[in-house]
Amino acid sequence: MSALYALYADGDSAQRAINALQAGGVSRDAITVLSGEPIEDQEFFETDKSTWMWYFASAGGLVGLIFATWLTRMTELAWPIKTGNMPIVSWWPNLIIMFEMTMLFGILAAVLTLLVTARLPGPRPVLYDPEIMDGKILVGVVNPANAAAVERALSQPGAEIRRSGN
Amino acid sequence: MSEASARKLSDDLLRPLLQTSWRFYVLVAFLGAIVLMGLGTWAYQMYNGFGITGINHPIFWAFYITNFVFWIGISHAGTLISAILRLVNAGWRRPVTRCAEVITAFALMIGALFPIIHLGRPWLFFWLMPYPSSRQIWPNFRSPLVWDFFAITTYLTGSVLFLVLPMIPDFALVRDRTTGLRHRIYGVLALGWQGTPKQWHRLESAMQIMAIAIIPVAVSVHTIVSFDFSMAPVPMWHSTMFGPYFVAGAIFSGIAGLIIAMAALRKFLHLEAYLHPVHFQNLGKLLLLMSLLWAYFVFAERLTIWYGNEPSEIAVMYVTQKGSFAPLYWTMVVCNFVIPFTILSLRKLRTIPGCVIASFGVLIGMWLERFLIVVPSLGHKYLPYSWGVYRPRPVEIIITISTFAAMTLLYVLFSKFVPIISIWEMKAGDHPSPALSAAASHEHALGETHA
Numbered sequence: 001m002s003a004l005y006a007l008y009a010d011g012d013s014a015q016r017a018i019n020a021l022q023a024g025g026v027s028r029d030a031i032t033v034l035s036g037e038p039i040e041d042q043e044f045f046e047t048d049k050s051t052w053m054w055y056f057a058s059a060g061g062l063v064g065l066i067f068a069t070w071l072t073r074m075t076e077l078a079w080p081i082k083t084g085n086m087p088i089v090s091w092w093p094n095l096i097i098m099f100e101m102t103m104l105f106g107i108l109a110a111v112l113t114l115l116v117t118a119r120l121p122g123p124r125p126v127l128y129d130p131e132i133m134d135g136k137i138l139v140g141v142v143n144p145a146n147a148a149a150v151e152r153a154l155s156q157p158g159a160e161i162r163r164s165g166n
Numbered sequence: 167m168s169e170a171s172a173r174k175l176s177d178d179l180l181r182p183l184l185q186t187s188w189r190f191y192v193l194v195a196f197l198g199a200i201v202l203m204g205l206g207t208w209a210y211q212m213y214n215g216f217g218i219t220g221i222n223h224p225i226f227w228a229f230y231i232t233n234f235v236f237w238i239g240i241s242h243a244g245t246l247i248s249a250i251l252r253l254v255n256a257g258w259r260r261p262v263t264r265c266a267e268v269i270t271a272f273a274l275m276i277g278a279l280f281p282i283i284h285l286g287r288p289w290l291f292f293w294l295m296p297y298p299s300s301r302q303i304w305p306n307f308r309s310p311l312v313w314d315f316f317a318i319t320t321y322l323t324g325s326v327l328f329l330v331l332p333m334i335p336d337f338a339l340v341r342d343r344t345t346g347l348r349h350r351i352y353g354v355l356a357l358g359w360q361g362t363p364k365q366w367h368r369l370e371s372a373m374q375i376m377a378i379a380i381i382p383v384a385v386s387v388h389t390i391v392s393f394d395f396s397m398a399p400v401p402m403w404h405s406t407m408f409g410p411y412f413v414a415g416a417i418f419s420g421i422a423g424l425i426i427a428m429a430a431l432r433k434f435l436h437l438e439a440y441l442h443p444v445h446f447q448n449l450g451k452l453l454l455l456m457s458l459l460w461a462y463f464v465f466a467e468r469l470t471i472w473y474g475n476e477p478s479e480i481a482v483m484y485v486t487q488k489g490s491f492a493p494l495y496w497t498m499v500v501c502n503f504v505i506p507f508t509i510l511s512l513r514k515l516r517t518i519p520g521c522v523i524a525s526f527g528v529l530i531g532m533w534l535e536r537f538l539i540v541v542p543s544l545g546h547k548y549l550p551y552s553w554g555v556y557r558p559r560p561v562e563i564i565i566t567i568s569t570f571a572a573m574t575l576l577y578v579l580f581s582k583f584v585p586i587i588s589i590w591e592m593k594a595g596d597h598p599s600p601a602l603s604a605a606a607s608h609e610h611a612l613g614e615t616h617a
Contacts, residue, residue, distance in 0.1 A: 037335075
């Protein structure tokens with residue numbers, strides 16, 4: 001497995017390289033972009049934005065609510081002791097447990113969705129360069145079909161073309 | 167951000183991780199010795215029984231529960247403030263958030279320890295957990311102490327995740343900057359982070375969801391801590407305003423704790439280029455606001471009790487204002503209102519040293535406030551024959567002091583092994599989302615450009 005990539009000092013150059021790659025027939029999914037920080041002011045950063053995380057978090061919250069409702073009610077009925085003249089199943093205090101469990105499960109569902117969809121922990125990447133942590137933006141293609149065309153597309157002013165793998 | 171700026175930022179913020187001075191070892195040894203002394207004292211208390219403390223009839227809650235409420239309050243510095251600033255997209259939050267979130271995680275751990283210390287037999291702590299024991303007894307969900315367990319568990323879990331998730335990209339940075347064992351350890355912690363747009367989007371979405379979820383949880387935690395008191399028919403406890411009063415007090419003391427921590431980091435880790443005076447001024451304004459809110463709550467509480475003239479409540483009120491607790495009460499008023507109001511309302515005095523002085527005052531004042539909520543009411547319940555006094559014994563004082571050392575020690579160790587300022591968030595300040603308005607963009611950059 002081999003990869004051809006270039007490092008760019010700014011988002012505009014990286015965007016031009018991506019445009020050139022796409023114009024050369026490389027699909028967007030085949031282009032890898034890596035950066036050391038979120039580059040929210042660039043078009044290439046707009047990919048993969050839609051997520052089901054909000055729905056999963058809400059579903060997690062709902063599971064927490066149902067679980068807490070079952071737990072409080074079941075335990076109060078399993079050990080039916082009268083306390084402070086409150087009913088055996090006391091909804092006012094139970095609401096506190098239900099609220100906390102809703103939030104806890106919602107948070108855990110969001111984190112789980114993050115780990116699964118962002119593939120964390122992930123395998124050792126084929127395409128990676130530590131220089132992205134110093135502000136560079138990596139644009140590359142793994143196993144390019146036409147290496148010469150890809151290299152031409154990546155050759156923007158200021159770019160450093162590199163190879164990795166076999 | 168240019169390559170040179172990015173590299174300088176990383177170098178500056180990774181310096182504490184990569185270079186260790188002898189002062190670090192001396193400080194860790196000193197704080198560690200105090201913590202060990204505290205642990206030893208706790209073991210001594212377990213061995214000899216609770217009789218060696220000053221806790222006795224009718225005052226069964228004293229220093230330990232005061233510390234519990236105080237530390238849970240301090241924990242409101244971090245996640246809550248960080249979540250609010252993140253949601254409103256305040257640019258000046260970037261250097262502040264992690265310093266604050268760490269306080270939450272450690273203060274919650276220390277706070278949650280006190281009910282366990284207070285149990286006397288801490289090994290029976292697991293009775294609070296909802297599981298069917300051999301006697302088929304479940305926790306009583308109508309008890310506020312069980313509410314505490316659930317609220318603190320949720321807040322601690324949420325806060326730790328809220329702290330740890332944004333650390334992953336920074337772990338990747340440390341992984342790429344180090345070699346040997348350190349490279350391997352940070353490589354594991356980085357979870358294979360690459361920095362694809364998809365990973366950044368998912369991280370931002372998760373942080374957004376958690377910020378939304380954690381704010382009501384933070385409010386609920388201290389409201390529930392207040393319920394430990396207000397659910398009991400004890401003079402000056404049984405009040406409907408205790409929930410918001412406690413939450414306001416918690417945020418108040420939390421901000422004070424954050425200012426002190428930031429000032430210490432700025433000085434000792436040489437972070438002057440990142441923690442600007444404007445950050446302290448902004449937090450100072452928040453502290454001033456909370457001081458005024460605190461004074462408003464105290465006035466509302468005291469006026470209502472004075473006007474109601476209910477004998478048992480008046481007895482507690484007067485013992486705090488005129489009786490044996492008066493020196494503590496008036497110290498509290500000076501520390502929580504007079505000092506912060508005087509310093510922070512004057513622009514000239516709202517400097518870094520001014521904010522730190524006010525914050526130390528607030529921490530002292532808020533600890534006294536917690537003490538004055540707990541002890542005088544228990545010592546002056548409805549009938550005078552059941553009144554009593556409380557004097558703390560050395561064991562309680564040592565354990566209290568050691569928790570302050572524990573908090574400092576944990577903070578020092580954290581800032582040694584993790585970048586205390588989120589490096590990627592600082593860099594991201596140069597790439598604001600186009601969705602932000604022009605005015606918001608200006609605000610967005612404030613934290614980075616204001617010297």
